[in-house]
Amino acid sequence: MKPRVFLGIDIGGTNIELAVVGIRGRLLAQDTVETRPNDGPVNAFARIGERVSSLVGGSRDVEAAGVGCAGLVDFGRGKLLSSPNLPTWRNTALSRIARRHLGVYTVVDNDANAAAFGEYKRGVGRGARSFVCITLGTGVGGSIILDGRVLRGRKNYAGEIGHMTISERGPLCKCGNRGCLEAYVGADALVRSAMKKLRRGSGSLLWRWIRDQKRAASPRLIAEAAKKRDAAARAVFDEAGAHLGTAMASLINVFNPDVIAVAGRVAAAFSLMERSMWDTIHERAFAEAVGVVAIQRGGLGKSAAAIGAALLARQAVRERADDPRGG
Ligand SMILES: [Zn+2]
Incomplete structure (x- = not known):
């Protein structure tokens, strides 16, 4: 065999x-395929299927697959209900399409759960009993893993850390609520905060880059300026770190985690947020719980969700084997 x-x-x-x-x-191989979202999910999985045999090699057998995807996922049915990145893929039975093109049992989860599971098994969350992962990007995602299992809640909506209210009268969030964490530390919020500061004082390096050199304002550019000690850019991340710390203080009091990972594209700026984040956590959370938590930048980078999705598939296969009804 x-x-x-x-x-x-x-x-x-x-x-x-x-x-x-x-x-x-163990991670054996990696690859990247274009999504081409407008060609639809069937086309995407057909192209994945073409790539798999060369990726896996003739000497191995794929036992199962895991899919991670941004958006609302019906985990039990393997269905993507809606996704901000893939608006035309609404109500798609991804597990059925994947099974047809890959020929194996497939589980589907949201990408934040997949990334968290990857970090938990192979990254900075290894050995944790209570693990929280926050993914920072355009959206702010999250996932909580307790005793080896992703906390899903009744309908797999649990873990929406980006939509924790951290201020009752805060800015409007894309979800319709006010004062969500995402409305403070999502990529758009960081750019908005920088532009507001720049309009007040124009002596900044960041201002010169944006106005004179016509560089596009982005979290990466703001971080670059902050690393060159630009005061406005540093203030953006100081404030974002304090907001992140407010959310983390609640997560620490509720879940008593041993590890919190900060993953996602904007996590590259984690070191710029760390000081104000810790100051806020010390102010707001129980000292006993703060004393046992390690907060680290995720270790798997952009591979976290793909690795985690494969590991979720492995967990699902093991559980099916343990189920006397045969799953
Ligand atoms: Zn929200």
């Missing part, structure tokens, strides 16, 4: 990250 492996598929708006993981959880 050939060695069994698990395939992880992280579907983003532009690219699909693929990861092949061995039975012991």
Whole structure:
């Protein structure tokens, strides 16, 4: 019998990250395929299917696949209900399409759960009993893993850390609520905060880059300026760190985590937020719980969700095998 492996598929708006993981959880191979969202999910999975045999190699068998995708996912049915990155893929039975093109059992979860599970098993969350992962990007995602299992809630909506209210009268969030964490530390919020500061004082390096050199304002550019000690840019991340710390203080009091990971694209600026984040946490959370938590930048980078999706597939297969009804 050939060695069994698990395939992880992280579907983003532009690219699909693929990861092949061995039975012991080791990463064996990786690849990237274009999403081409307007061509639809069937086309995307057909292209993934074409890539898989060369990625896996003839000496191994894929036992199951895991798909991670931004948006609302019906985990039990393997269905993507809606996704901000893939608006035309609404109500799509991704597990059925994947099964048809890959020929294996497939689980589907949201990308924040997949990334968190990857960090929990193979990244900075290894060995944690209570693990919280926050993903910072255009949206702010989250996931909570307790005793080895993703906390899903009744309908897999649990873990929406980006939509925790941290201020009752705060700015309007895309979800319709006011004062969500995402409305303070999402990529758009960081750019808005920088532009507001720049309009007040124009001596800034960041201002010169944006106005004179016509560079596009982005969290990455703001971070670059902050690393060159630009005061306005540093203030953006100081304030974002304090907001992040407010959310984390509540998470620490509620879940008593041993590790909190900060992952996602904007996590590259984590070191710029760390000081104000910790100051706020010390002010607001129980000292006993703060004393045992490690807060770290995620270790798997952009591969986290693909690796985590493969590991979720492995967990699902093990549980099916343990189920006397045969799953
Ligand atoms: Zn919100």
